[in-house]
Amino acid sequence: MDITGNTVFIPGATSGIGLALALALRERGNSVVVGGRRTELLEKLAAEHPGVETVRIDTADPESIKDAAKDVLARFPELNVLITMAGVMRVEDWHRPETFLESAESTVTTNLLGPIRLIGAFVEHLQTRPDATIMTVSSGLAFAPLKITPSYNATKAAIHMLSETLRLQLADTSVKITELEPPAVRTDLLPGHAENEHAMPLDEYVAEVMSIIEAQPEAREIQVERVKFLRYGEARGDYDQVVAALNASDPH
Template sequence: MNLTGNTILITGGSRGIGRALAEALHDRGNQVIITGRDRALLQAIGEQRPGLVALPLELGDPASLADLADIVHARFPGLNVLIANAGISRPENLASGHWDDFDAEAIIDTNILGVLRTVATFLPLLTQQRSATLMATGSALAFLPLASFPTYCASKAFLHSWLVSLRHQLRHLPVEVLELSPPYVQTELTGEAQATDPRAMPVQEYVQQVLLKLERGDHPRGELLLEPDQARRWAERDGTYDTLFALMNPA
């Protein structure tokens, strides 16, 4: 992926990793379009960064996605980078005796169906370009789950498998398929406490490492995974799965 001269759409780009990526890529001279649910926040971002386009999007609303598609096709027909980043995470206690599937359905709708809807909407435009990149945000937890977030981890495992198939099916088209698998990063994904948790990686530091990997083409199998997460990625292969699972999920 060339990091300059692109037209980039980032869903979930008003907060966290999406916003940090948007700002870093905008600083490099790219045309960046971000989406989010919070209209006031989108307006504030647009005012702070002239030239960066901020548009509302409700991924669960077909009309909202259709409106976004109309705008992008009309104003940004050269779209060549799509970053499907929107996602949510919620803990679930399946053994509580009063668990229901409300949170699980919300996670599946955003993290899985939201990505599929976004790709279905914009893939035809990407394939019209000489060279394009499609990136989706997964998680290092796809490979070894944090058991207190069962549906979230499972949604990212689904996404990993789906992206492998998508990459294979698009292998003869000029569309690079990448999977961004962040570690535990200082965002508000699981709540305000995560944003200041000293155990979490600062979001700006993470984004800079991602950009460095993109510059170097350092993403084997299309996976953008930092070195500390390689142990989890290959735990089953290395015979360390049970040990690492126990460390992450103490009895």
């Protein structure tokens, strides 16, 4: 995608990577619409960042996605970029179903069905735009598993393969598929994670992402240097060592 001149919708961007990316894109001359579940957060965000538009959306609710899509497309018919940012990450113990099943189902609903439904709500419109992008959001954990977050790892691996496949299917359209692959970043995705010294500072992460988008507008996968340790372990032949190091240090 181009670094500027877009109209971008980012559901799940009231905090963390989503919000930081939304503000960075706004600074680069893009029109940005932020989506989130909590009305008070959206109102606060709009007050603190004039020019950033907001819409209420719960990406775990298919009807909310449909309603938000109608609202966004009615207000911003020039929309040409969708970033499927919303996601959850939970620690799970899979020894007994009562300790993981509810969490796993909820994670799949938000992290996998949410992006699928979002793409379903916008893909026809995006094909009418001369230059459009769907940016999916996977993770370094799509390629090397963190022991304590099985469902998160699995959903992000699914997002990676979905991205790869949609790129093939939509090759005959104006829609490009770009996959954002974060490493551990200092956000509140898990309790206490924003202070984790092993994770990448949020401002540094988003600055590097923006530099990649600017330098490589045709990039299929947006990978900061720190995620490549996880992303390419299997290709390098040191996958077992990567998994061992990841789970020894527990950077999430």
